Amino acid sequence: MYHTNDENRLSYDCFYTVWDMDEEWGAKVPYIRNYYLIPYCRRPDYEIEEEYSKDVKINPKELNINGNDLLNWSIPIDIAEEYEMNKNESMILNCSSGWFGKECQYTFPCDHSMTFNEIVYKTFEGRYNSDTLLTNGTCYRFIDNCNQELWPxxxxxxxxxxxxxxxxxxxxxxxxxxxESNECNENEYRCHNGQCIPLEFVLEGPTNTDCLDGSDERDVFQNPGLGLPTQYNTDCVSFPIFRCEERTARYPQKFICGDGQYNNYAYGIDIRSLCRNNRNKQIYEQLFKSLNYIEDENCRNTFDCQIHSDFNTSNWWTN
Ligand SMILES: [Ca+2]
Ligand SMILES: [Ca+2]
Structure with missing residues (x-):
């Protein structure tokens, strides 16, 4: 674990995973080839640190151990490095097996012999095959009046x-x-979401999206026939890389699966075209259950259209 030794307590505790698409996936996904170093970070919650202070405190100098020993005990890298450089007298927490972090506050709910890379790999590989992962998804809960009953x-x-x-x-x-009123420098391109990227990154090719919303390659996205490999979209769910995880889909008739994949739909959710995680199907079913009290089917359909309409079609149902 990195960056745990911040005296100001402003940083995040981080792991890094290495994802070598060339080595692991080169033949299968020739449209995404690169080497990625991906951080997974979390801001420590110091208010509960007392809970974890039961682990044994040791003085490494007294025990005559070195920085490598500390790493073998899952002591954070920055603490081990500092000890190796200064060999000071400070006490270090020796966490119980399976626990780690500056305050021994973290553990993984899986086989503790697995490396972090293996955990990430297995998690994403599992996504590819599972249809029950919606409960593990993230929720954006900061909009008032977004009806949670209609949007389970x-x-x-x-x-x-x-x-x-x-x-x-x-x-x-x-x-x-x-x-969209955000301003970028002259040598930059302003993505539709306001993000600024270097002009050189615009319209490079279908899989080279640099804007989170993909608007730097928008022509290709809006016209899939221009060459975006279909497989790129469906494979993305199993890759932890930035271009897959952080993608948005600011395009008409695209449904967001909540994990990097997006799917086609027109005038409501097309359950014939499923997200790998079935998000569109489950939302559709849940939505209609919540509208059961409306007897008229056309009226229920109108509700469905209202919630899922895009701007291009927003007029036909209001009439
Ligand atoms: Ca680009
Ligand atoms: Ca929206």
Whole structure:
């Protein structure tokens, strides 16, 4: 673990994983080839640190041990490095087996002999095959009035400002124009989401998205026939790389699966075209159950359209 020894307590505790697409996936995914160093970070919660202070405190100098020994005990790298350089007298927590972190506050709920790389690999590999992972998804809960009863699977952050109403009154699409008024330098391109990227990164090719919303390669995305490999979209769910995990889909008739994949739909959710994790199917079913009290089917369909309509089709159901 890295960055744990911050006296100001402002940093995040981090792991890094190495993802070598060339070595692991080169033949299978020739459209994504690169070497990635991916951080997984979490801000420590110091308010509960007392809970973890039962682990044994040791003085490494007294025990005549070196920095390598500390690493073998899962002591954070920055603490082991500092000890190796200064050999000071400070006490270090020797965590119980399976626990780690400066305050021994972390553990993984799995086989403790696995490396962090293996845990990440297995997690993403499992995503590819599972259809029951929705409960593990992330929720964006900072919009008032986004009706949770109608939206039991909660809002994914990718659904904010994606040009589709996901909250009943469109709260998730309010004030989005402020993103577009963001200014970039002359040698930069302003993505639709306001992000600035170097001009050289624009329109390089279908899989070279640099804007989170993919708008630097928008022409290709809007016209899939131009060459975006279909497999890229469906494979993305199993890759922890930035271009897959952080993708948004600000395109009409795309449904966000909540894990990096997005799917086609037109005028509501097309359950014939499923997300790998079945998010669209489950939301559709849940949504209709919640509208059971409306007897008229056309009226129920209108509700469905209201919630899932995109701006291009927003007029036909209001008439
Ligand atoms: Ca939205
Ligand atoms: Ca690009």
């Amino acid at each position: 699977f909660c809002l994914d952050w990718r659904e904010i400002c994606d040009q589709k109403f996901d909250c009943p009154n469109g709260e998730d699409e309010k004030f989005c124009e402020e993103l």
